[in-house]
Amino acid sequence: APGSPALVALDAAGIPLEAGQLFIRRELSRSGRHRAFVNDSPVTLALLERVGDHLLEVHGQHEHQRLLEPSYQLALLDRFADADGLREAVATLFAKRQAAREAVERTRAAERDRAQREDLLRFQASEVDAARLTAGEEEGLRAERRRLQHGERFTSGLTEAAAVLYDDPRSATALLARAAQILADLQRLDPEFGAPAPDLEAAASYAEEAVAKIRRLRAAVVFEPGRLEEIDARLDALTRLKRKYGDSVEAVLAYRGEVGAELDRLARHEEVLAAAARDLAALEAELETAGAALSARRAAAAGRLGSEVQRELRRVGMERALFEARVERLAAVGAAGGDRVEFRLSTNPGEDVRPLARVVSGGELSRTMLVLKSVLAAGDQVETMIFDEVDAGIGGRVADMVGQKLAEAGRGRQVLCVTHLAPIAAHAALHLRVTKSVRGGRTRTGVETLGGEARVDEVARMLAGETVTGAARDHARELLAAAQGARASRARTVR
Numbered sequence: 001a002p003g004s005p006a007l008v009a010l011d012a013a014g015i016p017l018e019a020g021q022l023f024i025r026r027e028l029s030r031s032g033r034h035r036a037f038v039n040d041s042p043v044t045l046a047l048l049e050r051v052g053d054h055l056l057e058v059h060g061q062h063e064h065q066r067l068l069e070p071s072y073q074l075a076l077l078d079r080f081a082d083a084d085g086l087r088e089a090v091a092t093l094f095a096k097r098q099a100a101r102e103a104v105e106r107t108r109a110a111e112r113d114r115a116q117r118e119d120l121l122r123f124q125a126s127e128v129d130a131a132r133l134t135a136g137e138e139e140g141l142r143a144e145r146r147r148l149q150h151g152e153r154f155t156s157g158l159t160e161a162a163a164v165l166y167d168d169p170r171s172a173t174a175l176l177a178r179a180a181q182i183l184a185d186l187q188r189l190d191p192e193f194g195a196p197a198p199d200l201e202a203a204a205s206y207a208e209e210a211v212a213k214i215r216r217l218r219a220a221v222v223f224e225p226g227r228l229e230e231i232d233a234r235l236d237a238l239t240r241l242k243r244k245y246g247d248s249v250e251a252v253l254a255y256r257g258e259v260g261a262e263l264d265r266l267a268r269h270e271e272v273l274a275a276a277a278r279d280l281a282a283l284e285a286e287l288e289t290a291g292a293a294l295s296a297r298r299a300a301a302a303g304r305l306g307s308e309v310q311r312e313l314r315r316v317g318m319e320r321a322l323f324e325a326r327v328e329r330l331a332a333v334g335a336a337g338g339d340r341v342e343f344r345l346s347t348n349p350g351e352d353v354r355p356l357a358r359v360v361s362g363g364e365l366s367r368t369m370l371v372l373k374s375v376l377a378a379g380d381q382v383e384t385m386i387f388d389e390v391d392a393g394i395g396g397r398v399a400d401m402v403g404q405k406l407a408e409a410g411r412g413r414q415v416l417c418v419t420h421l422a423p424i425a426a427h428a429a430l431h432l433r434v435t436k437s438v439r440g441g442r443t444r445t446g447v448e449t450l451g452g453e454a455r456v457d458e459v460a461r462m463l464a465g466e467t468v469t470g471a472a473r474d475h476a477r478e479l480l481a482a483a484q485g486a487r488a489s490r491a492r493t494v495r
Contacts, residue, residue, distance in 0.1 A: 009050050015041045022055075024048065058386045059373055067343070067369050068357045074341040077325055079376050081301030086294040087337060093287040094335045100280040107273045118266050121259050124245070128256040131241055138238055138249050141231050148228045158218040166211040173211070176204040291333030298339055302327045305375070312371040316405050317398035318364065322346040324353045343368075363393030370402060374409045385409065387417040391424055400479075403427035404486055422462040426479035427486070431455050456480065 010022075015038050025037040026048070036048040043051075066072045078087050147154065165172045180200045187194030238249060245255040265272065302325040310323040324344045332338065344353035347364060356365065370390055377385060387406065391399060403424040409415050410429065419425055431450045436443060450458050456476045457468060464472035 009047065010038065013043065013047055015039055015043070024052070055383055059369065059388065059390060065365075067365060067372070070340060070342060071336070073325075073343045074336060074339070076372055076376065077298055077301060077305060077327075077341050080305045081297045083294060083297045083301070086290065086297055090287065090290045090294050090333065090337050091335045093283060093290050094333065097280070097283040097287050100276065100283050104273070104276045104280050107269070107276050111269065111273070114266055114269055118263065121263050121266070125256060125259050125263065128241065128245065128252060128259075131237060133238075133241075133249050133253055135250055135253065138235070141235055141238075145228065145231045145235070148231070155218060158214050162211055162214045162218070165207050165214070173204055173207045176200055176207065180204070287333050291338040294337045295327070295329060295339050298327050298337070298341065301325075302341070308375045309368070309371050312375060312405070313368065316367045316371060316401045317394075318347060318367060320347065320349050322353050323368075361393060363398065366390055366392045366394060367398070367402060370405060374405060377409060377413065382413065384414045384416070387415070387419075390417060391419050391421045395421060396423070399423040400427075400482075403483065407483070407487060420462060422459045422476065422479055425462060426459055426476075426483040428483075429487070431458065433458055 010017075017039070023037075023039050025040075027035045027037070029035075034045075036043050036045055038048065038051065067076075078084055163171065166174075168174070180197060183194060183197050183200065187197070241252050242248065246252040305325045306323050309325075310321060313321040313323060322345065326342045326344055328340045328342070330338045330340055343356050345356055345359050345364075345368065346353045347359060351359075356368070370387070373385065373387075390406075391402065394402060399421045400423040403421075404427055406415055406417050406424065407427040407429075417424065417428065425431060433448050433450050435446045435448070437446065438444070456473055459476035459479060460468045460472040463475055
């Protein structure tokens with residue numbers, strides 16, 4: 001149906017309907033790699049289960065035992081009350097409240113270690129601050145160290161270079177000047193021979209500039225007897241800091257920033273704790289409000305559920321039954337709310353209602369579960385219900401009542417029932433027989449639709465066993481005729 005939870009889930013996953021139809025398929029492989037598809041689009045198993053839960057409800061042969069569990073009773077009441085949204089909101093707030101409570105506890109626990117941590121951080125900060133680090137310092141020191149280690153070689157090399165260019169009598173600049181003089185003499189005889197003169201003048205100018213740079217470099221190479229030891233001591237100090245706080249001077253400085261930030265946070269510890277406590281108080285108030293709303297919804301629905309279940313129990317052979325859904329407030333709101341729900345039943349006149357586990361037989365429990373499922377299904381959008389062995393512990397007239405109840409449940413949806421009781425099978429609009437056979441050493445399961453005399457024979461077999469008598473067939477026809485009459489009566493009532 002439009003707007004159904006199943007379609008909402010599919011729409012959120014981007015899976016459209018095909019001509020208003022929904023096709024679900026699972027592929028099982030021997031390798032163990034199974035795949036699921038919805039309208040030929042691959043989906044996760046989680047999505048398939050979520051969609052399936054809204055389309056089909058299975059009541060297994062042992063599920064009625066779950067009806068004795070308080071948590072299951074609570075879930076059934078919430079479903080009847082249409083309180084699943086409120087319950088999810090409470091669960092979300094509860095999780096947030098728990099996280100906030102843990103945050104407060106962590107902050108309080110940190111208080112015990114705060115002083116010790118502060119002492120350590122202050123020592124680290126003072127150690128880094130005392131070093132007066134600067135970015136790029138280490139590279140500069142290592143370059144200076146190399147110059148000091150090779151100072152004599154640098155000085156002699158630069159002196160020799162200056163001599164070659166300028167200081168020696170036959171230096172490069174002297175030779176360039178001699179060449180220029182020769183060309184000047186030739187130019188007086190023939191101007192054409194003065195053409196190279198500008199190049200020689202430029203070369204001499206470049207040589208003089210180079211000599212000036214060499215002399216400046218040589219002047220910078222000053223050997224200070226204690227400087228190398230100072231540099232080595234500084235580099236050792238940097239190495240110790242890097243070993244503690246980072247792999248470079250820049251990393252040590254970054255760590256110093258982190259230490260400062262943590263010291264600031266520790267200084268604001270009381271402020272942080274107060275903020276965490278305020279968050280916790282706000283979430284606790286929200287949780288209490290949401291829990292109260294959920295409790296009110298449950299309390300209002302509990303009376304209606306009790307009345308409807310009690311009325312329907314009388315239609316499945318429990319005419320004197322009294323049913324009650326009792327809601328008790330708990331001291332605190334938990335993930336499922338702040339209530340404890342207990343279904344209570346009295347099956348005999350004059351007896352007070354008591355917890356289900358203390359009063360019901362197997363057959364009564366099966367019928368109670370059937371009634372609950374029917375009442376709940378009337379208010380939801382599940383289109384297919386499957387009942388497996390819902391006939392446990394019943395027979396005769398009660399089985400006929402259960403069959404009628406299943407047929408009524410099938411008026412607005414598809415109901416599939418696995419049963420061995422003829423009175424229940426007789427009420428089905430369609431009778432399918434499931435058989436097993438062994439052929440070629442393999443077990444095979446077959447399903448066939450029964451109609452006419454074949455259905456009469458099957459119902460008779462369910463009554464009499466393998467040997468079907470004429471009396472059994474007559475009884476089967478009576479059951480089928482009575483069931484058909486009941487269906488016709490229900491159809492007239494609906495019209």
